[in-house]
Amino acid sequence: MPLLTAARAVRENAYAPYSNFKVGAAILGADGQIYSGCNVENAAYPEGTCAEAGAIAAMVAAGCREIREVAVIADSPDPVPPCGGCRQKLAEFAAPGVPVTLATTGGATRVATLADLLPGAFTPAHMDN
Ligand SMILES: O=c1ccn([C@H]2C[C@H](O)[C@@H](CO)O2)c(=O)[nH]1
Numbered sequence: 345m346p347l348l349t350a351a352r353a354v355r356e357n358a359y360a361p362y363s364n365f366k367v368g369a370a371i372l373g374a375d376g377q378i379y380s381g382c383n384v385e386n387a388a389y390p391e392g393t394c395a396e397a398g399a400i401a402a403m404v405a406a407g408c409r410e411i412r413e414v415a416v417i418a419d420s421p422d423p424v425p426p427c428g429g430c431r432q433k434l435a436e437f438a439a440p441g442v443p444v445t446l447a448t449t450g451g452a453t454r455v456a457t458l459a460d461l462l463p464g465a466f467t468p469a470h471m472d473n
């Protein structure tokens with residue numbers, strides 16, 4: 345799966361000296377391109393960013409605003425799930441049915457939709473009045 349291969353490759357570049365937990369994420373954009381990102385930690389811990397956030401930033405910087413598919417990988421006992429903040433960030437650019445592949449470096453995978461991960465997501469529609 346090319347998306348998972350990209351996520352696995354970018355994970356190698358993760359900067360995670362504090363948690364020692366390297367994460368890679370890859371997004372297939374509606375433009376057919378693959379955008380990848382890794383976590384980038386900081387000595388000021390809350391300033392660290394998640395792999396998914398990096399991949400989203402790369403996609404938007406390239407001019408694409410629609411996510412078709414996502415893959416996330418880490419050296420985790422179970423397929424690694426995006427954190428809550430990243431679920432919301434993904435929901436900004438992904439429809440509820442978008443598949444998210446959660447993976448371990450050992451080869452285990454699980455596929456969930458964004459709606460599975462973030463049911464009842466807050467969206468711009470909630471600001472209509
Ligand atoms: O989905 C996730 C979960 C965690 N992390 C990062 C944040 C932090 O650098 C490290 C430990 O939480 O893993 C991600 O990049 N994505």
Ligand SMILES: [Zn+2]
Binds near residue numbers: 427429
């Ligand atoms: Zn996150």
